[in-house]
Amino acid sequence: xxxxxxxxxxxxxxxxxxxxxxxxxxxxxxxxxxxxxxxxxxxxxxxxxxxxxxxxxxxxxxxxxxxxxxxxxxxxxxxxxxxxxxxxxxxxxxxxxxxxxxxxxxxxxxxxxxxxxxxxxxxxxxxxxxxxxxxxxxxxxxxxxxxxxxxxxxxxxxxxxxxxxxxxxxxxxxxxxxxx
Amino acid sequence: xxxxxxxxxxxxxxxxxxxxxxxxxxxxxxxxxxxxxxxxxxxxxxxxxxxxxxxxxxxxxxxxxxxxxxxxxxxxxxxxxxxxxxxxxxxxxxxxxxxxxxxxxxxxxxxxxxxxxxxxxxxxxxxxxxxxxxxxxxxxxxxxx
Numbered sequence: 378x379x380x381x382x383x384x385x386x387x388x389x390x391x392x393x394x395x396x397x398x399x400x401x402x403x404x405x406x407x408x409x410x411x412x413x414x415x416x417x418x419x420x421x422x423x424x425x426x427x428x429x430x431x432x433x434x435x436x437x438x439x440x441x442x443x444x445x446x447x448x449x450x451x452x453x454x455x456x457x458x459x460x461x462x463x464x465x466x467x468x469x470x471x472x473x474x475x476x477x478x479x480x481x482x483x484x485x486x487x488x489x490x491x492x493x494x495x496x497x498x499x500x501x502x503x504x505x506x507x508x509x510x511x512x513x514x515x516x517x518x519x520x521x522x523x524x525x526x527x528x529x530x531x532x533x534x535x536x537x538x539x540x541x542x543x544x545x546x547x548x549x550x551x552x553x554x555x556x557x
Numbered sequence: 558x559x560x561x562x563x564x565x566x567x568x569x570x571x572x573x574x575x576x577x578x579x580x581x582x583x584x585x586x587x588x589x590x591x592x593x594x595x596x597x598x599x600x601x602x603x604x605x606x607x608x609x610x611x612x613x614x615x616x617x618x619x620x621x622x623x624x625x626x627x628x629x630x631x632x633x634x635x636x637x638x639x640x641x642x643x644x645x646x647x648x649x650x651x652x653x654x655x656x657x658x659x660x661x662x663x664x665x666x667x668x669x670x671x672x673x674x675x676x677x678x679x680x681x682x683x684x685x686x687x688x689x690x691x692x693x694x695x696x697x698x699x700x701x702x
């Protein structure tokens with residue numbers, strides 16, 4: 378059952394990705410990328426990564442779509458038709474994809490208990506977290522406490538991104554220098 | 558969006574539950590999936606939905622740009638402030654043990670506080686980005702969509 382669900386989701390993901398590449402209407406592209414995010418979120422749920430799925434659904438399907446629509450409203454509705462078709466991008470994409478697939482061949486299987494990620498600090502977190510932090514959601518315990526410094530870094534990145542957008546296209550600067 | 562009656566009615570119904578759900582995700586992150594990042598986004602989505610379906614002007618009066626900018630910075634300050642407080646209490650930066658007399662209490666409240674900081678900053682950033690995009694005059698007419 379789980380295998381069937383995973384296979385279906387992966388095929389749907391690929392189909393969505395191909396249609397994103399084919400469709401010319403940018404509005405449809407935004408909606409399809411929202412679908413892509415929701416499918417990815419479902420895939421994360423199948424993998425028992427509920428927190429990641431939650432984030433993907435909220436950020437990938439929710440906010441990103443809104444921001445993309447906002448961008449379309451400021452630019453154009455349809456993708457420009459290319460003047461001539463070139464095979465170079467296709468070759469680059471195929472090569473990169475092949476390299477990525479080649480790279481995954483060395484990776485441990487999904488859920489393999491002997492994978493490095495499960496034998497290193499991960500096992501210690503699982504073992505010590507009830508006594509150290511006593512928070513039922515282990516993800517929160519790791520992100521908030523064990524990896525608190527990293528999360529602070531993430532928040533600063535989000536903050537910097539927000540400041541950057543406001544400064545670049547915000548247009549909210551109302552204070553002007555007084556003329557002498 | 559003036560003429561979309563169904564959208565307006567549904568939005569009116571949806572905004573309050575979305576806000577409530579955002580709060581739930583924020584404060585329940587210790588027990589279930591969720592936390593500051595998701596909560597900030599969900600909370601912002603409620604306002605953005607309102608801004609899209611009704612109008613941006615009312616939204617900007619309700620939550621002025623200035624407030625958004627203050628919130629966006631406040632979250633980071635709150636987060637790092639928790640770290641500094643634990644330093645003053647004799648611990649290391651962002652070690653929540655010394656925040657309270659009881660170590661576990663310190664961890665619980667420490668995580669709650671930093672998650673709130675994350676949520677506030679994410680909310681502020683989402684609103685600020687939305688304002689930046691939506692505040693500019695669109696080049697596509699409402700009917701051309």
